[in-house]
Amino acid sequence: MSTQLTPILTKFWDHPQSWTMATYEDNGGYRALRSALEMDPVDLVQVTKDSGLRGRGGAGFPTGMKWGFLPPHDGGPRYLVVNADESEPGTCKDIPLMMAAPHFLIEGAIITSFAIGSDTAFIYVRGETAHVYRRLLRAVEEAYAAGYLGKDILGTGYDLDIVVHAGAGAYICGEETALLDSLEGRRGQPRLKPPFPAVAGLYARPTVVNNVESIASVPLIVGKGAEWFSDMGTEKSQGFGIFSLSGHVKHPGQYEAPLGITLRELIEMAGGMRDPNHPLKFWTPGGSSTPIFTDRHLDVPLDFESVAAHGSMLGTRALQIFDDTVSVVRAVTRWNDFYMHESCGKCTPCREGTYWLAQILHRIEEGRGTSQDIDMLVDICDNILGRAFCALGDGATSPITSAVQYFREEFEAGCHTPASELFPPAASTLF
Ligand code: NAD
Known part of the structure; x- marks a missing residue:
């Protein structure tokens, strides 16, 4: 397993106009969509399953398997809902991704919708992030203008609309069923599961709910192949992920790397601890809703299995780092x-x-x-x-x-x- 940084989704974030369609297309964007629309949707689901992609929103549920849970078509609507309600303390990867390179998400949402047979997709954005909402609206407009959204996409006969919806700033609306209630216009509160959204989701119709980073990874998997993705990471936690380092490191920020990298390696890449006189005391592997780790866990591989084996959860890879000045x-x-x-x-x-x-x-x-x-x-x-x-x-x-x-x-x-x-x-x- 390689432990090098792997800039993929973050590759052109420092380009002065990184969020535009032009930059995205210059970097190979929307080529995967052209290939995907020529494929059988069943094969697209299979490629995603073969890649080993697991949900990047925290739970790590296999993405292709989730798509495969949708019941056979009955002629009625079915939906893709992107969970962009990033709110977990310490979690700050989806918002920069949507700000810096929103077309990864838009292209991924189009391919996913085609794969699951949906003609309407929703992106539910956290209410406080008006800047993200505006950026997504602009990206969706660009995609309509380029013929990637709307009627008869690229002359294939496939129709898709994407609706960007801003919530009202409640953390609970990141829970997928509360999110669906909120999207339907109700007060956001979780529903009893089962039934899972795959069976009865938005408006009680079959619905796939996926995290931003999961969907943004789809064009790369379709474009470069399942094996390209599954060759990275570990045996059961395949691929790469964005690790968000915050707190007492010299250079906090987003570090994209194969799953299985360790905090020790990430801290080194982030320039070390902010003050060498104050060593690491405790940290969160996956945001503040996961059990904390200490300096004893610096070499735990950050993949779903190893983190769980040490009593915590990989969650959203929100690494909040605290030195010995913190109570x-x-x-x-x-x-x-x-x-x-x-x-x-x-x-x-x-x-x-x-x-x-x-x-x-x-x-x-x-x-x-x-x-x-x-x-x-x-x-x-x-x-x-x-x-x-x-x-x-x-x-x-x-x-x-x-x-x-x-x-x-x-x-x-x-x-x-x-x-x-x-x-x-x-x-x-x-x-
Ligand atoms: P979960 O394990 O209950 O479900 C994960 C996903 O798999 C869901 O989409 C669910 O519908 C699907 N699923 C599970 N079993 C299924 C089945 N039998 N059939 C069909 N679909 C099935 O986890 P959850 O409650 O959705 O999420 C918890 C995670 O959310 C935590 O691990 C935490 O890390 C994360 N989280 C993230 C944020 C954030 O800001 N990104 C905030 C809070 C929590």
């Missing part, structure tokens, strides 16, 4: 405040549980914790995990239980000393 108690308290605020309120474990956790965490952060607080914290987390309606509740507990596992002494110190004294906020640029 882990303060960090998990802020994350839990976020989940408490964003809980949709539908289920009791998440709605009430995150609120109870917040009360205890704030007590500990302020040095007012009691001797029972740490056990109660872990007990509440255990009672939320697996009992919440969707992944939001489970995700809220992951950083807390893992932080107690690795840094229990810091939580114990919260029974007598405020985190602000142990870790003066001025010493850190984070939390």
Whole structure:
């Protein structure tokens, strides 16, 4: 396995007009679409399955298999919905991708829609990102003008419309069924699964919901072949991915590399830690809803299996890096405040549980914790995990239980000393 950086989706991001159709076409864009429209849709699904592409939105579900779950055509509509509601703390790859090279996503959405037999696709963008919404609208306009969208695409008889829709800024709308409710005009709250969207999704019709980076990878797989993709990465986590490094590294940003690269290698590529006097203390492998890792995990290969074998999740490859100036108690308290605020309120474990956790965490952060607080914290987390309606509740507990596992002494110190004294906020640029 190669561990070199692999600029593919990020290849021409530094071009002064990277987002235009002209730049995209100069770099080979829309050639895969021409080949795809000459293929049998069944073969397109097979190529995607053979490539080993797994969902890049966090869960890592095999993309081609998901497409294959759609029931046979019954003459009614079926939809592609692109989940562009990127909101997980630390996750910041889809937004730069859509800003810098939106045509990867548009071309991928056209090929995917053709493969699954859909004539309408939706891109659901996070509400706060008006700049992304505008950029996508412009890219879609360019694609219509070039004959890649609309009626009789490239003279093949295939019709497709893409609708770009901005949400209203709720984290829960990144959960695929809440997203579908929101797109239908309802308050975004998760639906019971099954039925999965593949069977009953948007307007109760068969729907494929895929993440931006997954769909953006499709033209490359179709253009270069399944083997080109599956030769990268590891045996079960194939291909490349965008790793988002934030926090205490010299050069935070997006680093595209084969899955299986390690944090040690990525930190080196990012110029090292921001201050050599302050070593790595803890980090998130996949955003703040995954269990944290410590300096002991620097050499864990960042693929789905290896990260899971070490007790966390690869998630969205959102690597938030914290040095020893940061209080882990303060960090998990802020994350839990976020989940408490964003809980949709539908289920009791998440709605009430995150609120109870917040009360205890704030007590500990302020040095007012009691001797029972740490056990109660872990007990509440255990009672939320697996009992919440969707992944939001489970995700809220992951950083807390893992932080107690690795840094229990810091939580114990919260029974007598405020985190602000142990870790003066001025010493850190984070939390
Ligand atoms: P999930 O494992 O329940 O589902 C993953 C995908 O596979 C879904 O599209 C689902 O419909 C499909 N699927 C699973 N089983 C299926 C079946 N039997 N038949 C048909 N389809 C099936 O995960 P999830 O709840 O969708 O997502 C959780 C992940 O989201 C977490 O791992 C987290 O990393 C990530 N996440 C990402 C963000 C972000 O901003 N990108 C935010 C929060 C969470």
